Amino acid sequence: MTQETQAPAPPRRPVRQLLAASVGNAVEWYDWYAYTFLATYIAAQVFPESADDSLVPLLSTFAVFAVGFFMRPVGGLLMGAVADRHGRRAALTTTILLMGGSSLLVGLTPSYASAGLAAPVVLVTARLLQGLSVGGEFAASTTFLVESAGPGRRGLFSSFQYVSTTLGQLAASGLAAVLVSTLGDGPMGEWGWRVPFLLGAVLSLVGFWIRRGAEETLRMPEHPAAPRPGLFDALRHHPRASLLICGITAGGTLAYYTWTSYLPTYAELSGVDKGDTLFASTLALAFFAALQPLGGLLSDRFGRKPPLLFFGLGFTLLAVALLRAVDSLTSLLLVACAGMVLLTGFTSVSAAVNAEIFPARVRAAGIGFPYSLTVALFGGTAPYLGTLFRELDRPGLFAWYVSALCLLSSLVYLRLPETAHRDLDR
Template sequence: MTAIPIEPPVRHVPTRRATARALGSAMIGNWFELFDFIIYGYFAAQIGKAMFPAADPLTIILSSFATYGVGFVMRPVGGMVMGYFGDLYGRKVALVATMLLMAGATGLTGLIPPYASIGLAAPVMLVICRLVQGFAAGGEWGGATTFLVEYAPPHRRGLFGALQQLSTSLAIVSAVLAALLLNLVLTEQQLVEWGWRVPFLLGFLVAPVGFYLRSKVQETPRYEEKVTSGARRNPLKEALTQHRRAVATVFGIVIIWTVAGYTFGAFLISYATEILKVDRSWALSATLVGALVNIAVIPLTGHLSDLYGRKRFLVASASGFVLFAVPLFYNMSVSQSGWSVILTTACAGVFSGMFSGVAPTYLCELLPTRVRYSALSVGYNAAVMLFGGFAPFIGTLLVQQTGLLIAPAFYVVAAAAITLTVLLMTRTPDRATALDQ
């Protein structure tokens, strides 16, 4: 008898052109969605004055940031729904859907009449738009991250995952530049009356480009292999039952990532201008410096993680926030100068960049392909909702209730300590076989 050897399935390797198109579609789409979602934070004070009844400045900021945080409530819902469809029908379909939802909600936000014109209907419509934006953003992050990492060759996974966060930092830079430009050319009254609407409407106009690119891209090779080999038909249920420990690990690791991002990003502008009384141009410039530092550190760290491992960078980042958050806030509270804010954002940019350059790939490697989109989205967005989205609100509330200008730093330190503990308890996956599960 002659034995007939059974050949192993041949792995589809995408062409360089297909890979470049996939990278472009994921990064541009992610940039668009994150720009539209975070731009609110840079105009929170103006939106609050336009959309909420007149009150003392701190209460207006709290109302505006509460609405800002409401968008994060829908992120886990969006992550579960779009993650389910992304694991069941493909990453591409889900990512196109998130873009359409974000575009519609963003355009409508820029068109809502002020409170002076339609009363309570204004904040109600604003909340609805933020809920839709949150739903779309919840499906976007896990999908874009999964898409990029699954397209990456094994020796470039860290770099490809870092590119996802690089597009996020570019979105922050774009949002800061838009806010800085409008603050330079418009008066405060003009910003309140109509200026804050401009970036929302411009962001909406970019949507067709991202939609076209995403509609033309191919599905990830690893997802196609998983589908042909027979996939489970309820990925969300499997993620929340069989892989609940991995989902919980994702949740714990993301805590400092999201708290630092929204504390040293959206919150710091209002903190510096409304509480420390630093000129708004200085505050926006400081945020821009932090984002540029982030952009420099993210791809470098992602590349180095392919050579030397990922976990050490995450541990170093969380440790940095534990050690330096309080001194940085103390320096700002004493100095109350633009330079102290710049120093804070630059340091935070280094620590956040180390985390952002490694975390997307590290988290993907914790999860099997058939439930990766669902599990990643649920764990990530739950942490963002509970700890990150309300970070500006919590930071403002801590200052209001304690009277301590350094109080927001305590929140950052607590978040970093939790993440550091989870990291030290997590077993690092084998990078060679992680995505083949």
């Protein structure tokens, strides 16, 4: 051990560490998905079609674009740098405060009728902050989860990244459904859509309190003047690892967003009742969350490459057949659950694999930027491309696109070194 650094002792309270990452991550994604589920009500208040100002529809388009395709990679880079320079706990508390503040801002956004152009400006600002927070959350919580795990448990701990993400999504959709059925369209459109965001701000404070009590997992410099990693050190000194993150993530994020976000719309366009699609997707998401710890445990025992190849080759061979089979509630439920089983091979281990590729000094930023950029390019565009292919009367091409990208990621998995049983650099 040099005089410059001091290695942290293994966390004495691994359950508290797991709770700190998981609860905060669930709250982050609850806030994020609440906007998705309530977007129509928000748009009617903030982006009305009758608005005289031509900037209103432009701002509406900008909000979606900026958050989905710009702020998440920026958040991954900036918050990853915070985690590498000042510690994982500092980044985790920052991201959840950002999300809580932006959720409060959404909940308090004035209507266009009362504030004019200021209303969409406030909402765009809130969504930009949410994008920054979500982009940084994966980098910080991934490194924190994996570094908090005991020997032989990194896969198990990393699997809770998607457990908590899915629980946040289910909580947001459940609350939105209860409010809509209880209040009706009138009160819901006037004020009911604000409730989930105000609640999200309160939940963020709870997550902040839990995270403040977590133990730091980063080896911090002993001397205050010791050099800290620069913003682009990971990209500059570890370009191969950065490209590996992109290759590992591309097929996985496309399959994930296809099965969790686009599949209900795809089924509805294929003739399945809208209520049935929501029912099937909710059951499939709950099933998916339950599978994650099992996938993580198996990867701790047998390695990271087998589940990754199970996912990649499975979607390469079956994506086209699975999507073609969707034509009823029963087939949708079977296809959704089959996809979730395959997808678990990626989601349950990706956080561990990403963290094991980079040295601790630049781990968070090294993961955050290439991961978020790949998600923006391939995951965030999945629903739009699926809809575009259908509008071009070539819906089957989208399934082949999923299959092809998963094949490319499978080739990356074949070349990956096995890292499950190596000591983690700290």
